[in-house]
Amino acid sequence: MIMDIERRCVTIRGQIIELTQKEYMILELLMTHQDKVFTKANLYESIWEDRYLGDDNVIKAHMSHLRNKLKKANPKTQYIETVWGLGYRLYKNRS
Template sequence: MNYANILLVDDEEDIRNVLSIYLKNEGYEVSHASTGIEALELLQRMKADLVILDVMMPGMDGIETCMRIRETYEMPIIFLSAKSQDMDKIHGLMSGADDYMVKPFNPLELIARVKSQLRRYRAYQPNESQVLEVGNLRMEEETRQVFIGEQDVRLTPKEFDILALLVRNKGQVFSIEKIYEMVWGEPFYKSDNTVMVHITKIREKIEENPKKPLYIKTVWGVGYKV
């Protein structure tokens, strides 16, 4: 059986109840919130290992809630949404989510994605603190902290994993397909622009001028490198 605290945020009680049954059957502890405000208040009182967050909610929607969560917390966030266009997915990922599922969906697929996100989030447990450095950028893998000089930079779990992969292998060029398969652990689909969205967000956070990056460089027609 699995153990993790899952925060399930959706304004539809039926959805919360159904998903809660599936999650609890897998051994997870589940807390519920029906609004973004309620979710933020719960996070101040509980330790959540993963958040499942509906996009379309009254008042504070899922996008704003996700951005507020990312101001403080780094746990994986999975969006649920009836919006299926590519731009909707990009918007969700740009706001700080790690995955995006379109309603209606098979609850068993959600369970698989929850397990996958938790597994990768917890996978790196080094015995000693390892520090990765390039230029003015420093990454502490044990605490998953990133610094530009003395400035603390907050990255999502996936953003951290992508940057760590590139910094660990300085000078090596990684294709979009390779980055996706190594970080997400899933087969890459040709139409998927998830990696490019995450690279854009990382550059916005670590580069003085994202259009002229010093750290993550594009090798045209091949991929990315540090």
């Protein structure tokens, strides 16, 4: 996966992935802080720049759409992992 920050686009295996602005912002945040686990509150407050009131449906929906688009481009690779009880981060290879 390659992120071109200047052009604000993401490619996987040479294919441009069509992302909404919020999906792009989520992915950019995860990619620029690869080892950090973001809680739903962290993501919401960083992306929507508003106070998180505990309704995680917005985050879950955007994360689901983002994962589906990434998986469609490359079904064999997992890009975003859920850290149970904590939040989300860019998937770490465990070789």
